[in-house]
Amino acid sequence: MYDYNQLRSNLAWLQHKFPFIKCNVIGKSVLEKNIYELRIGSGEKVIHYNAAFHANEWITSFVLMKWISQLLHFQNIETFNTIQLSLVPMVNPDGVELVSKGLVAAQGLYNVEEMNEYNKDFCRWKANIRGVDLNKQYPANWQQYKEAVYCTTPYYRDYPGEEPLTEPESIAMRKLVENNYFESVFSLHTQGKEFYWGYCGYEPPHSKVLADEFERVSGYKGIQYTNSHAGFRDWFICQYRKPGFTLELGKGINPLPMSQFTEIYEQTTPILNASLYM
DSSP: OOOOOHHHHHHHHHHOTTTTTTEEEEEOOOOOEEEEEEEEEOOEEEEEEOOOSSGGTTHHHHHHHHHHHHHHHOOOGGGTOOOOOEEEOOHHHHHHHHHGGGGGGGTTSSSHHHHHTTOOOOOOOOSSSSOGGGOOOOOSSSSHHEEEEHHHHHSSSSEEEEEESSSHHHHHHHHHHHTTTTEEEEEEEEESSSEEOOOOOOOOOOHHHHHHHHHHHHHOOESSSSSSSSHHHHHHHHHHOOOOEEESSSSSSSSSOGGGGHHHHHHHHHHHHHHHHH
């Protein structure tokens, strides 16, 4: 699987190969791991991409890193004079390490066994190391979600915390957005071979134009509304009235196996490539 150490190694290699790349630390995880942002380009139009909000969706980090590596190798350098890319390839490094390494990743500091219903296999874990779902932490009908959700204490998935934005990882992502003028955001998740592009009618009209094109180039189904709240993309659309997309990559049971990577990558890159020019 693609883990935190591989991410750091890939980031170092990219910086060595392409010195014009900026690699920023936008915050720390609960266990003090760096949350990295790659910043590429100098244009006024800034597009943001993120991956691995959910721990067992680590394959999304690999997709995003391979995409940017391929883009840097083969894209005309002048492209980055007109746009600027912000990428956070692993929002939830502690969770990814828990899925990868098991109980030792918690360092004895958090009772992840209890939160995982004493299952020794952490492959279904989505939350951060404290058992908070980082993609249910945002003030977009958060209270409505909190009142409806089945879990009321920290858990391996879906628990939104005691209030919005309690976790350092979700706070770091909020600050990143607030300190920038992102034209649009793309969150990579798994699974479903579909993408979501609206939120409670707050999305701008041209979001549909983008969605129609992404649907055309990828074969993924575009869905305007879902009965979901408190997510990063939900909050971005609600707060800024700009396009936001959640891409649900692949099909199956999370974590999707690496054997699906090539297919997932080939289906996802047309959307990511199209996002640069719309």
